[in-house]
Amino acid sequence: MSALLTRPEAGSPLSGSPQEPDPAPRGSSEAANVAVGAASALAVLLCSLSVHGVIEGWSWLTPLFFAILVPLAATAAARRFRVPQPLVPVSGMAVLACTLTWLFASSSSFLGFLPGPGTLARADALLSEARTVILTEVTPVQPLPGILFLCCAGIGLVAVLTDTLAATLRMPATAGLGLFAVLMLPAVLKPESLGTGYFLLAGAGYLVLLAAGARREQHGPGTRVPRPWLARATAVSASSLALALLLPAVLPGFSGGAFPEGTRFNFFSGSTGLNPVVSLGSDLRQPQSAGRITYSTSSTDPVYLRSTTLEDFSGSRWGPDIRAAERREGVSTMSPDASTLPGGGRSTPVVTRISSKTYSSPWLLAPYYPLGVTGAEGNWSWDPKTMTVLDDSSDSASTQDYQVLSVSPELTPEELARLPEVDNGSVDAVFTDLPADLPGNIRDAAAEAVKDASTPYAKAMAIQGYLRGPEFSYSLEAPVEGGYDGNGMSVLSEFLERKAGYCVHFAAAMAVMARQEGIPSRMALGYAPGQSTGDTPEGTGPNGEPLREFEVDSSDAHAWPELYFEGAGWVRFEPTPSRGSVPVYAREPLAPADATIRDDEDPRLPGTPAAVPALPQEAPLEPETVLEPGDAGGTAWLGALLGVLAAAAAVLTPWAMRRRRAARRRHAAADGRTGPVWDELADLGIDYGYPGRTSDTPRTYAGRLAQEAGLSPRAEEALNRIRSSFEVEAYAGAGRGGPAPAPVWADLETVREELRRGTGFLGRIHARFLPPSLALRFRHG
Structure with missing residues (x-):
């Protein structure tokens, strides 16, 4: 049976879906997910390089290096020794606190790294210093201890979040939200915005993270990524980076960098109080x-x-x-x-x-x-x-x-x-x-x-x-x-x-x-x-x-x-x-x-x-x-409209791609094939939180899906009809060139509706607009 699960088109019983790996031995590198964790650290470090110019010089990079790597080493160790999943990020944050104590408050701590009674007072003094610098200095600010502490604490937390999403929860695409948070700091504060060079470094880090996550989830550790998958990923990645770099050139208000410059582009006219010197030049250069x-x-x-x-x-x-x-x-x-x-x-x-x-x-x-x-x-x-x-x-x-x-x-x-x-x-x-x-x-x-x-x-x-x-x-x-x-x-x-x-x-x-x-x-x-x-x-x-x-x-x-x-x-x-x-x-x-x-x-x-x-x-x-309100209002509103359209496109693109894939499969099923129906069922399971495992057969996966999702008898019967039709096609070759059983796709709709009703509101939004099956499966379905 297992030989049929590796056919070139379907790939696995779940057609190449992100499969939950077989339990790895306690203490193994596979359990630690070292490759994805290392990719997370690299991605955060590459994004953090853009802080140069917000903070003067490069002296901030050394403490930041420790604030990223030490906590992520702790989370990898926690995964390696099978610490309960909710405690993995907790261990990372605890080690981050010890690292920050060692870097900035060793004299007021136990053994130089364990927080003590004076550690919170020292942290409060550092934050007060950072606040004063933020209010009174213009970028690049001096690398004073308070600023370094704030930088290491903030980016260290982002690193733990990114590692949690990518390596612990195995959602590398979603982990990009943390990387975006790091990039927003220089994008808004630096006069020339982020800049093409730093944007490309950040994009490269994100792609490395996606590649490591996809290789681990789709193909298993130690395997080579198929060339078609690699070619498609490269094409989409290159297109996305090119669009991000070229789009500012045609949008009003963009004059450089990979983001709208904070000193030149302002969608809103909200709170704009004068922080001395810091915002004066920005206020003067606003187009409106x-x-x-x-x-x-x-x-x-x-x-x-x-x-x-x-x-x-x-x-x-x-x-x-x-x-x-x-x-x-x-x-x-x-x-x-x-x-x-x-x-x-x-x-x-x-x-x-x-x-x-x-x-x-x-x-x-x-x-x-x-x-x-x-x-x-x-x-x-x-x-x-x-x-x-x-x-x-x-x-x-x-x-x-x-x-x-x-x-x-x-x-x-x-x-x-x-x-x-x-x-x-x-x-x-x-x-x-x-x-x-x-x-x-x-x-x-x-x-x-x-x-x-x-x-x-x-x-x-x-x-x-x-x-x-x-x-x-x-x-x-x-x-x-x-x-x-x-x-x-x-x-x-x-x-x-x-x-x-x-x-x-x-x-x-x-x-x-x-x-x-x-x-x-x-x-x-x-x-x-x-x-x-x-x-x-x-x-x-x-x-x-x-x-x-x-x-x-x-x-x-x-x-x-x-x-x-x-x-x-x-x-x-x-x-x-x-x-x-x-x-x-x-x-x-x-x-x-x-x-x-x-x-x-x-x-x-x-x-x-x-x-x-x-x-x-x-x-x-x-x-x-x-500029009077009428002088630049059209430009500002046009920019705002384009920004809203771009945001809507970003949200709707995954939904449209997922919908197109389902339509192609439905069309293929009409030609007499049941395999595309099973592929769509597997993707639905991924989207609603029921991924398959490497050892799954169609029968074991269908049984586990019915049990874990709590399907009604009607939906379970529909699921078994799909499974039975797929087994007949896969094992006996039936259905090739002949008409597919009429109820198969209707049965799929029954299962889809049951999964949707059994999922909370946020889960349904996630499945529809950010379908994990789309991010983790890059092949023709």
Whole structure:
């Protein structure tokens, strides 16, 4: 009988179905499923290589190597010694916890690897460090212990999940979900997205995993994969990879890599709060504005909404210093330090009402200098050195409607010009310190800009004029293409060489160059004033002034420098050409037509002066294009529609392929063959969770299927008729060239309906749209 079960077309009694292997001896390599486990580890490692660029350098790869291999070795050992199947992934996660303890908390553990009382505290500290880095740094982030711990823990869990699906549950196709989760991290965070190279490595890892799983399940360990199967698998795999690489070229919003770039393509306009520096470039480069915020203000001048500041320029990456020990609770009344009040005490009170349903950030937006905030939901505290407001609970609501009382300085160029240099000790050293290894071209640029200026104000104006001069241009593309999309001294040095960048680069350049010339400085982040809505809300300012309403969105994300002057406090400047609004006290006098300084205000702001004509030979500016909803809506909706269609195709393709296979078999059965009916029955058993075994005969499989599936007498009779007809054809050659018994396919439908009714909702969805028989059987049925 067994000889008939290996016929070339049918392959086995279940026609090549993924067969449950005969019980392997305890402790055998077959029981351990070593080949599939090794393929799982290789696939996860290949996918993990794409993390390069999210984390700086390659130092993260060594601990990640241990976090993947050691737990998967444990799961292989658990399978080898026949540990109960539910405990296999548990053993992997337990060993992963020990591995992470050894890598990151050995000093607070038993024997250097067993978690102890101090291990959880160490893990909490590492996660807190990772959260701070994520909130405050731009990719690639520094490989600090917290980031490495988060990376190893996350990808280690994915490795255990992938191994469980592929090697323990023997579902290698489904294991690709874990690999996809790893790829999404660099796909979303890296400016150039995933990239073709890393996508191909990930695809190769997945194909190796599929090949190992298929070889183990269909052909048994140690056998060679038939050439037809290998050829078909290669053709489908190559076609899938080619489609994935070519599709971005024809979809709007894709500009590189194998996924839509997170900085360029946005289906949704949900929560888009400004995480300092990290998302500023992404917000500016979105093809369609998102994250609308409205504010009504009594100020006669445009209001900058400030979220936080950067003042420590010593590291390779700059981020806000939370200064938790110095923060003060309660923001309804913020008692100011007289030395930090702008304008030397001469200032105008301003009321600003801010409303947003999408802004999500731990930093609260407020005009500078805030004196009190009312109505904001959250546990807010404020920093007396920078007057920034932070939510200590880190879960502030994205829907906010609050009011800020602030003061606006009354400054004039003449007053600022008379101010002396800042005395030592007037401000904290963090606002004046520069690293000892400051690049030489930054020092040279500061000297070239300042020239013979003698007073702090003259130096500040000279630096602002230098950066707004014709040699520099505003560009959202140059930083990405040049590879310096972010901040840090190395980025700033590159910017001064290329002379093209966006607001982060201009603001950082002025702040650092001002420090080089002895002026304390910091960089503020938030939103430029935006556009007037034309509405006049109810209410008035402190002195009866009417309120005017403005709106800002992701395209208004902005950075600007603030310089400290003795007797005037912190003063805002605007070195970025074609962006924001230059304050009255920082504007150059109207220049003749051959002037070399540009004072080109943001054209969206009402009442700003016209730009001074540029020299004929000057390269044209590349101002930011602000897209109204109608400008890019069609492209975005087309991209969204194509994305939905692509997702639907991905879901429906397995269903369509499985349906086509069944139709071919039904057509073949009409020609007098019962073998295709039996093949379809075998696939139905696979789809609904009743696969065959290597030792099965048609009779033993039919009996076991009826028992395990709990078939009704009617369905069991139909199953036996199919089995009997197949046995007659297989053993006696009956049916070849003659008509098939009429009830055979109808009997198959009876069994199919019985299997469907006996399976839960999720099981039916899985059998229909992700049929395991299709993924694990690659042959003509």
